[in-house]
Amino acid sequence: MASSSLHTLSAKDAIELDKDLMSTGGFSLDQLMELAGVHATGGDGLVAARHLWHFGYKPTVYFPKKGKNEIFERLSTQLHNLGVPFTDDYETALKETDHVVDAIFGFSFTGAVRPPFDSVITALKSSNLTITAVDAPSSWDIETGPPSSGPGEGFMPTALVSLTAPKPLAKYFTGRHFLGGRFLPPNLEEKYGLQLREVYSGMDQIVELPSSKT
Amino acid sequence: MASSSLHTLSAKDAIELDKDLMSTGGFSLDQLMELAGVHATGGDGLVAARHLWHFGYKPTVYFPKKGKNEIFERLSTQLHNLGVPFTDDYETALKETDHVVDAIFGFSFTGAVRPPFDSVITALKSSNLTITAVDAPSSWDIETGPPSSGPGEGFMPTALVSLTAPKPLAKYFTGRHFLGGRFLPPNLEEKYGLQLREVYSGMDQIVELPSSKT
Numbered sequence: 054m055a056s057s058s059l060h061t062l063s064a065k066d067a068i069e070l071d072k073d074l075m076s077t078g079g080f081s082l083d084q085l086m087e088l089a090g091v092h093a094t095g096g097d098g099l100v101a102a103r104h105l106w107h108f109g110y111k112p113t114v115y116f117p118k119k120g121k122n123e124i125f126e127r128l129s130t131q132l133h134n135l136g137v138p139f140t141d142d143y144e145t146a147l148k149e150t151d152h153v154v155d156a157i158f159g160f161s162f163t164g165a166v167r168p169p170f171d172s173v174i175t176a177l178k179s180s181n182l183t184i185t186a187v188d189a190p191s192s193w194d195i196e197t198g199p200p201s202s203g204p205g206e207g208f209m210p211t212a213l214v215s216l217t218a219p220k221p222l223a224k225y226f227t228g229r230h231f232l233g234g235r236f237l238p239p240n241l242e243e244k245y246g247l248q249l250r251e252v253y254s255g256m257d258q259i260v261e262l263p264s265s266k267t
Numbered sequence: 268m269a270s271s272s273l274h275t276l277s278a279k280d281a282i283e284l285d286k287d288l289m290s291t292g293g294f295s296l297d298q299l300m301e302l303a304g305v306h307a308t309g310g311d312g313l314v315a316a317r318h319l320w321h322f323g324y325k326p327t328v329y330f331p332k333k334g335k336n337e338i339f340e341r342l343s344t345q346l347h348n349l350g351v352p353f354t355d356d357y358e359t360a361l362k363e364t365d366h367v368v369d370a371i372f373g374f375s376f377t378g379a380v381r382p383p384f385d386s387v388i389t390a391l392k393s394s395n396l397t398i399t400a401v402d403a404p405s406s407w408d409i410e411t412g413p414p415s416s417g418p419g420e421g422f423m424p425t426a427l428v429s430l431t432a433p434k435p436l437a438k439y440f441t442g443r444h445f446l447g448g449r450f451l452p453p454n455l456e457e458k459y460g461l462q463l464r465e466v467y468s469g470m471d472q473i474v475e476l477p478s479s480k481t
């Protein structure tokens with residue numbers, strides 16, 4: 054699949070697709086969170102931390118602005134039961150880790166980066182750590198990609214994992230690009246002009262897509 | 268892990284663990300169904316059919332006694348959207364397939380096999396098809412295993428997939444035995460005397476356990 058033919062999902066359509074999945078699609082929010090972290094803004098980071106713990110990693114969670122939905126409380130409880138630490142001190146956490154999962158903002162992010170996230174993104178950018186962004190490098194515009202000013206200027210994570218479908222920003226991402234969330238029904242693929250099923254093979258739940266720099 | 272040291276979960280404890288996961292564990296029923304089909308009796312069969320469709324298989328669902336929980340309706344809707352057929356004619360379905368996932372009864376099964384499942388199990392037994400049982404070969408007693416009379420007498424599926432933890436019946440199962448559902452927190456592993464985390468490696472979500480016949 055050449056980068057120029059990458060089928061992407063706009064921010065507006067991503068929100069619409071989310072609604073479709075939970076109405077005619079018959080999916081619950083909990084299911085979607087497990088299948089693909091569709092409803093982002095932190096939740097998919099919590100799901101990732103849980104799996105990473107079971108895989109033998111030692112994640113620390115930075116989660117300063119908790120969502121109001123009770124699903125965030127339950128996902129946090131699941132992590133507390135594993136002894137996964139939560140911290141507000143991201144600077145120390147960055148010094149003590151070798152990998153960051155950036156799931157701060159999701160596909161519904163828009164506008165300017167407010168405190169404390171401006172400082173967090175600045176710290177991520179200068180950390181030289183391996184960073185995997187979920188759906189979008191935080192601070193990037195979902196449609197137009199990397200910001201030309203502000204804390205996100207020059208922020209290019211090591212890898213991007215697009216959930217369900219790449220968002221338009223993926224065209225500007227030059228690191229490794231993966232697609233996850235293999236569950237979209239064909240009627241919704243068609244409605245949103247996506248042709249993603251054929252990129253998966255066998256029982257893969259994730260696939261690497263060609264990078265935009267190739 | 269020698270078969271004699273297999274840590275198993277009794278039917279009573281499996282029900283208790285389910286309650287713990289959904290109370291102190293912070294898991295929702297939807298999450299558990301996606302992670303491991305914990306709340307069985309058909310639901311995990313529906314989740315399996317969805318994934319199998321995405322993997323390129325052509326599943327047909329036999330689901331004669333629908334559960335009352337709305338989760339069964341939503342899981343069915345998800346399959347309808349994929350065009351997965353539901354049938355009441357299991358005899359024809361068995362003639363047209365090469366593999367059966369037996370998720371009729373789960374770990375809460377007890378007592379006698381009532382119609383129409385007595386005939387279904389007889390048909391499965393005589394089909395010579397490859398059969399993968401989920402948590403328990405249907406009609407087997409969760410504690411004591413294979414029945415010595417009735418339709419389940421002599422019913423030995425090809426493979427068994429134990430979800431979260433093997434049930435005592437696994438000791439009597441002589442086919443290939445797999446464990447899935449890698450999400451149990453250590454506090455609940457300890458409470459129920461299970462030591463299962465170490466059997467997984469890397470990012471595996473499923474692992475083959477030694478068969479009872481070896």
